[in-house]
Amino acid sequence: MASALLAEVLRGGHVESVHTGSVVVCDPEGAVVFAAGDPERAAFPRSAIKALQALPLLASGTADRFGLTEAELALACASHSGLPIHVQTAQSMLHKAGRDGTCLECGIHWPSSASAARALAAAGQTPSALHNNCSGKHAGFICTAVAAGQDPAGYVGPDHATMRAVTGAVAAVTGAALGAEDRGVDGCSIPTFLTPLRALATGFARFGTGRHLPAEFAAAAVRLRRAVAAHPAMIAGEGRFDTEITAALGEAAFVKTGAEGVHAGALPSLGLGFALKVDDGAGRAADAATAALLLRFLPVHAVLERWSRQVLTNWNGLAVGELRAV
Amino acid sequence: MASALLAEVLRGGHVESVHTGSVVVCDPEGAVVFAAGDPERAAFPRSAIKALQALPLLASGTADRFGLTEAELALACASHSGLPIHVQTAQSMLHKAGRDGTCLECGIHWPSSASAARALAAAGQTPSALHNNCSGKHAGFICTAVAAGQDPAGYVGPDHATMRAVTGAVAAVTGAALGAEDRGVDGCSIPTFLTPLRALATGFARFGTGRHLPAEFAAAAVRLRRAVAAHPAMIAGEGRFDTEITAALGEAAFVKTGAEGVHAGALPSLGLGFALKVDDGAGRAADAATAALLLRFLPVHAVLERWSRQVLTNWNGLAVGELRAV
Numbered sequence: 001m002a003s004a005l006l007a008e009v010l011r012g013g014h015v016e017s018v019h020t021g022s023v024v025v026c027d028p029e030g031a032v033v034f035a036a037g038d039p040e041r042a043a044f045p046r047s048a049i050k051a052l053q054a055l056p057l058l059a060s061g062t063a064d065r066f067g068l069t070e071a072e073l074a075l076a077c078a079s080h081s082g083l084p085i086h087v088q089t090a091q092s093m094l095h096k097a098g099r100d101g102t103c104l105e106c107g108i109h110w111p112s113s114a115s116a117a118r119a120l121a122a123a124g125q126t127p128s129a130l131h132n133n134c135s136g137k138h139a140g141f142i143c144t145a146v147a148a149g150q151d152p153a154g155y156v157g158p159d160h161a162t163m164r165a166v167t168g169a170v171a172a173v174t175g176a177a178l179g180a181e182d183r184g185v186d187g188c189s190i191p192t193f194l195t196p197l198r199a200l201a202t203g204f205a206r207f208g209t210g211r212h213l214p215a216e217f218a219a220a221a222v223r224l225r226r227a228v229a230a231h232p233a234m235i236a237g238e239g240r241f242d243t244e245i246t247a248a249l250g251e252a253a254f255v256k257t258g259a260e261g262v263h264a265g266a267l268p269s270l271g272l273g274f275a276l277k278v279d280d281g282a283g284r285a286a287d288a289a290t291a292a293l294l295l296r297f298l299p300v301h302a303v304l305e306r307w308s309r310q311v312l313t314n315w316n317g318l319a320v321g322e323l324r325a326v
Numbered sequence: 327m328a329s330a331l332l333a334e335v336l337r338g339g340h341v342e343s344v345h346t347g348s349v350v351v352c353d354p355e356g357a358v359v360f361a362a363g364d365p366e367r368a369a370f371p372r373s374a375i376k377a378l379q380a381l382p383l384l385a386s387g388t389a390d391r392f393g394l395t396e397a398e399l400a401l402a403c404a405s406h407s408g409l410p411i412h413v414q415t416a417q418s419m420l421h422k423a424g425r426d427g428t429c430l431e432c433g434i435h436w437p438s439s440a441s442a443a444r445a446l447a448a449a450g451q452t453p454s455a456l457h458n459n460c461s462g463k464h465a466g467f468i469c470t471a472v473a474a475g476q477d478p479a480g481y482v483g484p485d486h487a488t489m490r491a492v493t494g495a496v497a498a499v500t501g502a503a504l505g506a507e508d509r510g511v512d513g514c515s516i517p518t519f520l521t522p523l524r525a526l527a528t529g530f531a532r533f534g535t536g537r538h539l540p541a542e543f544a545a546a547a548v549r550l551r552r553a554v555a556a557h558p559a560m561i562a563g564e565g566r567f568d569t570e571i572t573a574a575l576g577e578a579a580f581v582k583t584g585a586e587g588v589h590a591g592a593l594p595s596l597g598l599g600f601a602l603k604v605d606d607g608a609g610r611a612a613d614a615a616t617a618a619l620l621l622r623f624l625p626v627h628a629v630l631e632r633w634s635r636q637v638l639t640n641w642n643g644l645a646v647g648e649l650r651a652v
Contacts, residue, residue, distance in 0.1 A: 009586070009607065012510025014520055016370055017586050017607035044342055107641025110440065118436070121444035132641060184338025185646040194340055260335070260343050280606035281335060281343035315433025315458060320511040 004036035006278060007285035009312070011321035019285030021261065021278040023293060026201035027271055028211035030175070034296070039201075042194040043277040044184055048258030048265075050137050051077040051224050052173050052203060056165045057140040058220035062147035066096040073227035074234035075136030079257065081237025082111025082120075082131040089234065090130050093139035097146040104129035105156045106138045106188035113237050134188040136234070141166065141190075156189040167191060172214045174203030187259060197275040200264050204273030208254060208266025225254050225268065241287045241307060245294070248303035253294055261286040267297055284323055292325030330362035330652075332604060333611035335638070337647035345611030347587065347604040349619060352527035353597055354537035356501070360622070365527075368520040369603040370510055374584030374591075376463050377403040377550050378499050378529060382491045383466040384546035388473035392422040399553035400560035401462030405583065407563025408437025408446075408457040415560065416456050419465035423472040430455035431482045432464045432514035439563050460514040462560070467492065467516075482515040489516065498540045500529030513585060523601040526590050530599030534580060534592025551580050551594065567613045567633060571620070574629035579620055587612040593623055610649055618651030 003020040010016060022037025032039050054076040057063050063073060072093050080086040094100050110117040112133050120127060129135060138156075145152035145162040155162050158180070171178045174195060182194040206213040207221045228235050232246035235256070245255045255265040261278030263286045274293060278285045291307035298304070312321040329346040336342060348363025358365050380402040383389050389399060398419050406412040420426050436443040438459050446453060455461060464482075471478035471488040481488050484506070497504045500521060508520040532539040533547045554561050558572035561582070571581045581591040587604030589612045600619060604611045617633035624630070638647040 011370055011518075012508075012520075014368075014370075014508070014510065016510070017605060019606050042340075044337055044340075105642070107643075109641050110444070114436065114440070114443065117440065118444055118447035121448040122450065124448065182338075182340070184340065184342070185640065185644060187640045187646070189640060189642050189644060192337070194338075279343060280345050280608055280611075282606055282608065285606075314511065314513045314515055315435050316431070316515050317433075318511060318515060320513070 003038065003279050005326045006036070006289040007323060007325050009321060009323050016321065019278050019280060019282050021276065021285070021289070022197055023274065023276040023289060024197045024201045025272050025274045025293070025297070026198055026205050028202065028205040028209050030198065030202040032198060033272060039198045040196050041277060042182075042196050043262050044192045044260065045195055045200055045262055045264060046186060046192055046258035046260060047079045047134070048256050048262045048275070049170060049200070050079070051228070051254065051256060052170045052207060053137065053166045054140055054224055055169045055173070055217045055220045056162070057144050058223055059169070059216045060144055060147060060165070062144045065147050066143055068093060068096065068143070070227040071231045071234055072136070073224060074231040076140035077224060077228055077256065078136045078235045079133045079242070080136060080234065081113035081240065082116050082127070082133060083113060083237055086136065086234070086237070087130045090135040090139045093136065093143055097143045099142055099146065099152070101128050101130045103142050103152055104132070104135055104138050105154075106132040106134045108132060132188060138188065158183065158191045163190065167193070169217065170203070173206055173217065174199040197277060200275035201273045204254070204264050204266040204275065205271065206273070208268035208273055209271050211271070225251060225266075228254065241290070244303055244307070245291070248301055249298070252298060255290060255294070257283060257286065263287070263290045267294070270297055272297065288323055288325040329364065329605050332362070332615040333649065333651050335647060335649050342647065345604050345606060345608050347602065347611070347615070348523055349600065349602040349615060350523045350527045351598050351600045351619070351623070352524055352531050354528065354531040354535050354599075356524065356528040358524060359598060365524045366522050367603060368508075368522050369588050370518045370586065371521055371526055371590060372512060372518055372584035372586060372588055373405045373460070374582050374588045374601070375496060375526070376405070377554070377580065377582060378496045378533060379463060379492045380466055380550055381495045381499070381543045381546045382488070383470050384549055385495070385542045386470055386473060386491070388470045391473050392469055394419060394422065394469070396553040397557045397560055398462070399550055400557040402466035403550060403554055403582065404462045404561045405459045405568070406462060406560065407439035407566065408442050408453070408459065409439060409563055412462070412560070412563070413456045416461040416465045419462070419469055423469040425468055425472065425478070427454050427456045429468050429478055430458070430461055430464050431480075432458040432460045434458060458514060464514065484509065484517045493517065493519070495543065496529070499532055499543065500525040523603060526601035527599045530580070530590050530592040530601065531597065532599070534594035534599055535597050537597070551577060551592075554580065567616070570629055570633070571617070574627055575624070578624060581616060581620070583609060583612065589613070589616045593620070596623055598623065614649055614651040
């Protein structure tokens with residue numbers, strides 16, 4: 001099936017750029033409730049499935065054993081901005097497992113927030129792996145490995161016991177095969193698997209409702225959703241899509257962005273999950289289209305309207321155009 | 327006519343994202359020598375036509391009157407990274423006209439180079455309009471206005487005498503109408519006009535050869551091309567497309583990137599000009615597709631091969647995929 005037009009950018013009243021892609025909304029049984037484009041389109045979910053990858057951290061009893069806080073559980077699902085609070089929280093998780101930032105295998109980059117990066121430089125510092133936007137997820141992997149008596153070294157590899165448990169959890173929740181032939185390496189070095197959007201949406205419908213969710217993950221899913229809803233600043237950062245939507249909607253919606261224009265999440269009260277892929281990988285289009293999708297299913301909210309139809313301003317603050325979901 | 331596939335992003339051997347668009351190569355008479363997608367597609371050229379917008383600076387005698395250097399002329403065509411050398415050069419241009427950075431109407435942003443932005447912050451400073459990537463072009467406008475005895479205030483407006491001369495030059499070189507109904511406001515607040523790619527390519531064929539170029543711009547075009555070729559670091563910055571291609575190819579190619587995936591330029595020795603628009607606005611695809619286009623017409627060069635087919639690495643430096651022109 002062909003892609004659909006998801007968003008367009010206007011300047012001076014003329015269309016300047018367009019974004020196509022596919023979006024699907026499913027129930028926990030896998031039935032398609034809404035679709036635009038191709039619901040069977042496969043995409044690398046990248047960071048959009050961090051919450052599913054965090055399920056073994058709770059299901060294994062690790063989170064309770066180490067006394068992880070709600071904020072720490074939220075950070076395990078996050079693509080964070082690299083602010084001091086994110087760095088401190090990741091460090092705290094590692095300390096509870098008797099480890100530190102040197103165990104992280106996600107790589108080093110400057111904080112994804114430009115202002116956080118400049119603040120770090122202004123303090124005369126350089127980033128560590130704790131600033132990597134995935135450091136909370138990786139700290140969770142290390143906690144899981146340590147609690148199971150494993151050597152966490154090499155945990156990013158597809159054959160490490162912890163990573164096998166993570167991949168197994170995602171496969172069990174989504175119903176997707178996640179075979180080696182569909183495997184790529186993510187930005188933070190863990191495996192990422194081509195997955196049909198319909199399977200992702202179905203998995204998040206299960207994550208949001210507990211229905212058709214493997215029994216060992218039912219309580220874990222509820223705790224992760226509540227943790228993120230209670231700590232929206234942990235899931236991303238100030239001004240970013242996930243944080244703003246979560247702060248506004250709370251437990252009514254679980255949303256998570258991923259690289260290359262993949263977004264996924266759940267609408268728990270409606271018993272639905274969704275997944276979306278922008279063909280060209282543009283996050284701006286995925287943000288706008290996801291906001292428009294939520295507006296289709298949830299009551300009107302100013303934050304959703306603002307993200308689905310954004311006024312574009314230039315360096316003088318002049319309104320020069322618009323980014324809008326179609 | 328439909329768009330063509332211009333570039334794709336691979337991960338783990340699978341296509342993760344794709345970019346479509348249109349590209350056209352013309353001779354100075356406007357004949358289409360090569361096309362993929364729709365050669366008549368209209369696009370806002372944004373920064374891709376800065377060199378054409380700089381023609382009045384030379385044709386009016388302003389550059390000679392104020393003794394602008396080759397590096398300063400190159401900066402007038404640039405979307406620079408905001409490095410100290412760029413800031414100093416823009417400031418020097420303004421000083422020669424008896425003005426300073428407070429006259430700039432392009433707006434303020436942190437240097438587009440992330441490392442330059444962090445260095446500025448580390449020095450305890452904040453950016454001025456001189457750091458705006460367009461400050462060289464704007465300094466050229468102010469010089470032109472002052473030399474003509476005009477008040478430069480409001481020079482970004484479409485009806486200011488200097489901006490009328492700039493728009494008139496672009497219209498004369500490209501043959502495009504550039505009417506008010508096709509006008510948008512650019513990121514730096516000057517007008518930008520929807521222009522068919524074929525007209526842009528034809529204009530750059532004229533800019534590169536002098537053929538069918540209005541007589542008053544012939545010498546100016548040669549000087550601008552030579553200035554940029556002699557100062558590739560001025561047109562953009564270290565590691566960036568325009569700078570790397572220009573440093574490698576010298577006067578054999580003139581290339582300029584614009585926002586929202588528009589690139590344009592000239593192959594002077596072949597008597598050709600080109601223009602390209604990526605439908606979704608992605609610069610990464612425009613870079614790769616332009617490099618592949620140059621490889622089609624010019625001798626093989628390692629820099630062109632590297633930009634047309636880029637290995638994508640993750641935060642640990644692992645090769646995880648590829649961005650390649652199609």
